[in-house]
Amino acid sequence: MTLLDFARGPAIHWSLIILITGTIWRLLGVLVLTRGADLSRPRDAFGNFKGYRTVFSRAWPSGEFTTATRYQTAMAYVFHIATLVVVIGIVPHIEFITSLTGASWPGLPNAAGVAVGIIALASLLALIIRRVSKPAIYCSTWGDYFAWIVIAMPLVTGLMAFAHLGPRYETMLAIHILSVALLFAWFPFGKLMHAFWFVFSRAQSGVAYAHKGVRI
Amino acid sequence: MATATTLGELLRSQGISRRAFLKFCSATASMMAIPAGMVPAMAEALEQAKRQSVIWMSFQECTGCTEALLRSHAPSIESLMFDFISLDYHHTLQAASGEAAERAREEAMHANAGDYLLLVDGSIPTIKACSTIAGISNLDMLLETASGASAILAIGTCAAYGGLPKAAPNPTQAMSVEELITDKPIVNIPGCPPLPLAITGVIAHYLTMGALPELDHLGRPLSFFGENIHDRCYRRPFYDRGLFAETFDDEGARKGWCLYKLGCKAPETYNACAHVKWNQGVSFPIQSGHGCIGCSEPNFWDKGGIYDSVPMGQFGTGPKIGVAATVGVAVGAGAAVLARGKKHKSEAELHSDD
Numbered sequence: 109m110t111l112l113d114f115a116r117g118p119a120i121h122w123s124l125i126i127l128i129t130g131t132i133w134r135l136l137g138v139l140v141l142t143r144g145a146d147l148s149r150p151r152d153a154f155g156n157f158k159g160y161r162t163v164f165s166r167a168w169p170s171g172e173f174t175t176a177t178r179y180q181t182a183m184a185y186v187f188h189i190a191t192l193v194v195v196i197g198i199v200p201h202i203e204f205i206t207s208l209t210g211a212s213w214p215g216l217p218n219a220a221g222v223a224v225g226i227i228a229l230a231s232l233l234a235l236i237i238r239r240v241s242k243p244a245i246y247c248s249t250w251g252d253y254f255a256w257i258v259i260a261m262p263l264v265t266g267l268m269a270f271a272h273l274g275p276r277y278e279t280m281l282a283i284h285i286l287s288v289a290l291l292f293a294w295f296p297f298g299k300l301m302h303a304f305w306f307v308f309s310r311a312q313s314g315v316a317y318a319h320k321g322v323r324i
Numbered sequence: 325m326a327t328a329t330t331l332g333e334l335l336r337s338q339g340i341s342r343r344a345f346l347k348f349c350s351a352t353a354s355m356m357a358i359p360a361g362m363v364p365a366m367a368e369a370l371e372q373a374k375r376q377s378v379i380w381m382s383f384q385e386c387t388g389c390t391e392a393l394l395r396s397h398a399p400s401i402e403s404l405m406f407d408f409i410s411l412d413y414h415h416t417l418q419a420a421s422g423e424a425a426e427r428a429r430e431e432a433m434h435a436n437a438g439d440y441l442l443l444v445d446g447s448i449p450t451i452k453a454c455s456t457i458a459g460i461s462n463l464d465m466l467l468e469t470a471s472g473a474s475a476i477l478a479i480g481t482c483a484a485y486g487g488l489p490k491a492a493p494n495p496t497q498a499m500s501v502e503e504l505i506t507d508k509p510i511v512n513i514p515g516c517p518p519l520p521l522a523i524t525g526v527i528a529h530y531l532t533m534g535a536l537p538e539l540d541h542l543g544r545p546l547s548f549f550g551e552n553i554h555d556r557c558y559r560r561p562f563y564d565r566g567l568f569a570e571t572f573d574d575e576g577a578r579k580g581w582c583l584y585k586l587g588c589k590a591p592e593t594y595n596a597c598a599h600v601k602w603n604q605g606v607s608f609p610i611q612s613g614h615g616c617i618g619c620s621e622p623n624f625w626d627k628g629g630i631y632d633s634v635p636m637g638q639f640g641t642g643p644k645i646g647v648a649a650t651v652g653v654a655v656g657a658g659a660a661v662l663a664r665g666k667k668h669k670s671e672a673e674l675h676s677d678d
Contacts, residue, residue, distance in 0.1 A: 116635070116636070117639075129652035132652025136652075136657055137659035139660075140656075140657070141667065203584075217564065217565050281591075
């Protein structure tokens with residue numbers, strides 16, 4: 109079995125199994141652990157609605173923080189959008205998703221895929237530079253840095269495979285797929301899980317504050 | 325088989341002009357990455373080359389490798405050069421049969437001991453009874469013949485890597501030449517079949533240089549297998565522009581767009597098909613509208629579907645995502661029950677403290 113056979117066979121298969129198992133495990137494990145009913149009378153009759161609204165309203169910082177958080181907000185948006193475009197936009201990724209789900213859609217030309225991939229990587233670098241240069245603000249743990257590496261690896265290896273840099277193409281492709289397998293396997297257990305948590309945490313904050321009559 | 329004593333004599337007797345011969349030398353030198361300044365020396369050496377004794381063993385094979393070399397639509401210098409070598413044993417081509425044929429092999433082995441080239445096509449069954457020639461198992465015949473060879477050329481993917489006979493479940497326990505012979509220089513010239521120029525090019529290199537060409541990590545001559553087909557493919561610009569044939573009869577297929585989505589294995593296949601081509605440079609599989617099946621790579625038959633594209637996951641028969649989701653629900657529910665129990669317990673403790 110070659111490295112590529114291992115990567116696109118057992119490695120990616122088992123990582124997907126860990127991803128699905130782990131994600132459902134963590135979601136259920138936390139969501140079933142609800143808070144008990146709040147017996148006080150809600151100060152805002154539209155508490156639940158405002159809770160759901162918070163999921164979207166928290167997508168942008170409050171006016172007071174606009175200036176202070178402009179850099180990381182902009183970079184984070186660029187990173188997330190560019191990464192999403194790369195993940196679902198380039199043909200090899202669509203082919204992989206098709207093999208998994210049967211769904212398919214038109215892909216981007218290679219040049220566009222490479223450009224967006226570079227933008228994603230540049231924004232990721234911009235974010236880690238800020239994190240490293242302002243330790244007092246971020247109070248980073250090893251989990252933050254590990255999550256960054258796990259996300260950066262597929263971008264770096266994917267761009268290298270695309271550009272035929274480094275080892276032979278099939279080896280680079282195998283390394284790329286293995287880096288994605290690591291991302292999938294780590295996803296439910298680290299901070300990357302925010303991709304699911306953000307909906308519930310924002311909604312929970314919104315409901316709790318609205319119940320108390322706090323305007324958010 | 326030719327009777328001329330040198331290659332030059334043979335070519336002249338066949339009406340091949342010196343100009344055509346030099347063109348062949350230039351093309352071969354260029355393919356083998358030999359400097360242009362070496363072409364006259366190469367021509368000189370080839371012209372004076374004496375007949376090389378060659379024993380060709382065919383084991384578990386389909387004769388496609390021999391066909392590819394010999395069934396060119398017109399006689400070429402490559403095939404004439406093949407005529408030139410002293411092909412002392414090839415059971416498809418030789419006139420002799422039975423004991424006479426085996427005697428020819430034994431005589432060639434003794435007369436040229438330590439000096440003959442051994443060409444092998446087909447894989448070797450290690451369950452000996454699966455394939456025999458004149459009552460001798462393929463394995464025994466290979467071991468015996470290889471012992472006196474100066475070098476071995478494994479022709480075709482079956483000889484080089486086991487090929488089709490080795491495909492799962494490998495009922496004959498087939499093995500490649502390099503898995504069985506470890507004490508001789510071996511050149512793998514894979515392909516199903518291999519390019520005729522790759523076979524004659526390696527022989528020409530051996531006749532002129534007296535040595536085997538530089539090989540890659542899979543034992544293939546770098547000059548023919550150094551680049552992947554995707555990099556040399558004339559359809560590559562369509563890949564870069566994101567233009568793909570989605571089916572074999574859609575607009576993309578008619579316009580000659582990239583066959584990547586139809587399972588073309590060119591990105592992971594190393595061979596010279598895209599620039600040497602077949603049938604005197606007429607075409608190659610991708611040009612005729614079908615994706616590369618990666619036939620010059622080890623175990624190509626067991627690497628997923630021919631029409632599955634390169635990045636597709638090969639999920640095999642292991643546990644499926646549905647099973648994973650079920651396990652996730654079970655573990656998640658278990659974790660939740662445990663956590664709730666813990667929470668209630670700590671709440672009860674808090675209340676009792678009050």
